[in-house]
Amino acid sequence: SDDDKLKILGELLSTKSSRDIIKLLIGKKMYINEIAKKLELKVSLVIHHLQKMEAIGLLEITNKKIARKGEMHRFFKIPSGMLIFPNESEEIKKNGFLKKIFREGIKFAAVGFVGISSWLISANNKIEENIVDREWSQNSGSNEYLFLIPIIIIGCSLFLIWFSKKYK
Known part of the structure; x- marks a missing residue:
């Protein structure tokens, strides 16, 4: 499962020998x-880490002959452009990843935009009133709760x- 793969990846990244x-x-x-x-590691430790990397699909493995000995060896490589993504959930497959982010995030963006806009408008009104009428004490009573609007x-x-x- 994806959780198991993430756990293995965490284990790999948490040990120095794996990172090396x-x-x-x-x-x-x-x-x-x-x-x-x-x-300068033991072969058994290298094999252990390579098996974990293979289990999560981090390695490219090829079989090659070494010319001078004629033996088959497994060569391991991590592709330089390797990105690690979890498998897509059914909901993301159905609705699309960006659609889901947009649909979830637009609500909070709208709330933030409205809140900031109302605060800016109320702050602007307060500044304009203070410019017109320089007596701060008269205006502060009517504007002291403007921050509550946003x-x-x-x-x-x-x-x-x-x-x-x-209640969907």
């Missing part, structure tokens, strides 16, 4: 003994989003 093997194999083909010698709008919007998701 990954760095060594990016863009280069090497066989097990070469890796062990280059990194908070109320954001709160109501978040409640509506929560309510609509809960």
